[in-house]
Amino acid sequence: MNLTLYFTMGYPDNESLAMFVRKGRDLGAERIELGFPCSDPRYDGPAIKNTHRSALLSYSDSSAREMLRDLSRDGLSAYALAYFSSISGDPGSFLAKVRDFGFSGLMLPDLITDYFHDAERIIRNVEGEGLEFIPFVSQATPDSVVRKLSALTESWIYYGLLPSTGVSLPTSMESIYLRARELLGGREICFGFGIRTPSQIRELRILGADGIAIGSALVDYLEHRDIPGFTSFLEGVNAVRN
Amino acid sequence: MLKYDEEVLPTKWYNVVPDLPEPLPPPLSRAQDGSSIELLNRIIPREILRQEFSFNRYENIPEEVRDLYRLVGRPTPLIRANRLEEFLGYRGKIFLKYEGATVTGSHKINTAIPQAYYASRESVTGVATETGAGQWGTATTLAAALTGLHSKVFMVRVSYDQKPLRKTVMALYGGEVVASPSVETKFGRKMLQKDPRSTGSLGIAISEAVEYALDHDMKYMVGSVMNSVLSHQSIIGQETMKQLEITGEEPEAMIGCVGGGSNFGGFVFPFISNGKIEMIASTASEVPKFSRGKYDYDAMDTAGILPYVKMYSLGSDFIPPPIYSGGLRYHGAAPSLSILVKSGRISSQEVEEKEVLAALEIFARSTGIVAAPESGHAIASAIRYAKDHRHDPKTVVLNVSGHGNFDLSIYGGRAR
């Protein structure tokens, strides 16, 4: 089961983030997902919202570009995440920037909920820039929309387990997994939102998930620049995912 | 158990979200610290919360809950309103699904039972909720009594004064009822300070009930709007479907009234994939949520403790005129229903109180049913529909969400 780590660019500061990303790579993460900080990350939970607030002050294009250059030298795939609401003014130059930085693909968490009728056109624009478009779906995505998104794209798919990142709510992983699998067939599905414990990861692995994404659970280590804590957390994750 | 009843009473709840034309926008937390989504863990029973955010097309109804459904009078009847057809000179057919036949007098018991049932399986002292017309409060107090829980009800001041007998019934079921705004919560006291003579609103009463539940280690019972509630109400539509099938009828138009959208959603959603059926949501002209409301994120309660949801709304601080239909005075409409109205799949219309009264009178004389004033909106819309389709007769199915036996003062000046 592969591992995607989510970080907000610029948090806690550019140098520390680069260190965490490198450490994550050394510990075997297959993908790095990097969020462009924005002022209204509405679908994120409190932990990630805080990273955006703080990163807005420290983010810079030049250090992001540099970090990406490092990552691609090592052959690690990096995916950008951005709220469409924050780039809708000039999506063209944003897409060009994402491509120039060397990202493999792009994820827009608010696209199909808030810009449903424009979504198909925007997905084509993203792919037109040579970027993979990573559909973001959840249990609240109707079946017909999941099918349409999966027909429109060829990449892996990000499946949100909860209505927001970093919150905890009662769920039945098994029924979520079975429904996702039934709709998406053999497509690679990466599950995220609210994953933080070994038992959740074990359950997803046993069910047959292709990947997991972890974000909110890393924020504490980032905030305290706690590399040893981060390392032992990821070692714990590796012990159950492999 | 009669064979017919067993065949008609559903074994699953249906959730419309997988069959919507567009994604359901997630709830938002506007809390300064923490998350109002996570806060739900403290006030909503676990199983209800799981259902709320699972969006499985079907959920099994526990056998204990089906037993309670039978106890309170399910399945409810589907009746051919042939005298109403005659009175209107309508050559089509009018069927009515009568939710007033449950022991508490409305559809509200359909969700009160599972919510109280799941709450009773956790260690809580009781349940708290709000009520407008009193139908939801009545359902809550009975469901609590049947599952061994204490209940506390915040009743919107204007209804509290208009409908004293509702209080008596709730007390008979063992519930504790206070007028809202009340002095029992911080939010109620704040509202009273602003306006000591406030007639209240559902939004204020919800805020009080949520605050009270949080402070007293109780569970909060959700009367409408939320996805899980509309799912529980789907037994109305599923029963109707089975009953029509047994009768050999194909519905062509379905009509119901909308407060938060739960009786309407529960009634029509199971039919949503049948594109041939016209669906009409009837609202109060005095609370014009679909025509004047904005489709955007708004608070479900006036205090904004609960998560924000994307819906048609007149604003969570909207204080409606004191129309008799307390249940239709809510500022918003369920997110799933809002999407379907926005997309045009469901149409909406508005009816004024005067037309409602006339419709209720016609209805009483042709069916014998003293319907709830909320349901009177659906009845008025059905009468309009029959008039508009005089030359194009259709099979119309109307949901009568409740009886109006406690609302008789509405006829005060009129009955001759």
Ligand SMILES: Cc1ncc(COP(=O)(O)O)c(C=O)c1O
């Ligand atoms: C009899 C009756 N009908 C309709 C409603 C409106 O609520 P909803 O739209 O959720 O069914 C109420 C609410 O109190 C009611 O009591």
